[in-house]
Amino acid sequence: DAEITQSPRHKITETGRQVTLACHQTWNHNNMFWYRQDLGHGLRLIHYSYGVQDTNKGEVSDGYSVSRSNTEDLPLTLESAASSQTSVYFCASSESRGLAGHGELFFGEGSRLTVL
Amino acid sequence: QKEVEQDPGPLSVPEGAIVSLNCTYSNSAFQYFMWYRQYSRKGPELLMYTYSSGNKEDGRFTAQVDKSSKYISLFIRDSQPSDSATYLCAMKKTGANNLFFGTGTRLTVIP
Numbered sequence: 001d002a003e004i005t006q007s008p009r010h011k012i013t014e015t016g017r018q019v020t021l022a023c024h025q026t027w028n029h030n031n032m033f034w035y036r037q038d039l040g041h042g043l044r045l046i047h048y049s050y051g052v053q054d055t056n057k058g059e060v061s062d063g064y065s066v067s068r069s070n071t072e073d074l075p076l077t078l079e080s081a082a083s084s085q086t087s088v089y090f091c092a093s094s095e096s097r098g099l100a101g102h103g104e105l106f107f108g109e110g111s112r113l114t115v116l
Numbered sequence: 117q118k119e120v121e122q123d124p125g126p127l128s129v130p131e132g133a134i135v136s137l138n139c140t141y142s143n144s145a146f147q148y149f150m151w152y153r154q155y156s157r158k159g160p161e162l163l164m165y166t167y168s169s170g171n172k173e174d175g176r177f178t179a180q181v182d183k184s185s186k187y188i189s190l191f192i193r194d195s196q197p198s199d200s201a202t203y204l205c206a207m208k209k210t211g212a213n214n215l216f217f218g219t220g221t222r223l224t225v226i227p
Contacts, residue, residue, distance in 0.1 A: 033214075040124070040219060041219060042122070042217045042218055042219035042220055043160070043204065043217040044217075045214060048214065058214075090159055090160075092159075104150075104162045104165070105152075105162070105206075105215060107159030107160050107161070108159050109157075109158055109159050110157070110158070
């Protein structure tokens, strides 16, 4: 069965360290997204990609970067982790249907990051 | 002002009750309206979606969209303990790939 996997599921790091969260999907979806989920804010879009070599900033992109070198993977990098980046991070993917359709997102199980 | 507003709850109901979950929005360009369900420590999963206005029913779940009031609802009939989860509304404009999410409402159904 196709799926989307995130790693690590849990990580504790220190302020100032670089952190990379991995996301791998086997749906063969063109669209991939990174969200963070915090109490009181819901899901907020960090970065997204519509295909290989394409990346775009979302609502809360400061301090984060992504790269898309193949269809399956969209790693999220925190260049210099800050305590404000303590959160649960979700990767998601969706089909590209010529921008039509409801664009169902398929989510991974999340990566819980704590920055001390 | 957020584009999508949702009462975070928490909401606690007895088994068998009818549950009503709601969201309001400000952008009239939204055409697709979705409800995602998220169990504890899991990723959200699509429960239902509706295009434009109207109702859609799927088993015990009914989604309603009132575009004139910019208001959407999810009704759960005969609620079960297995319905205990966080419910997130989400919306999308035609021609866009991004979803705008509400903050989620945490629901607990007590046996």
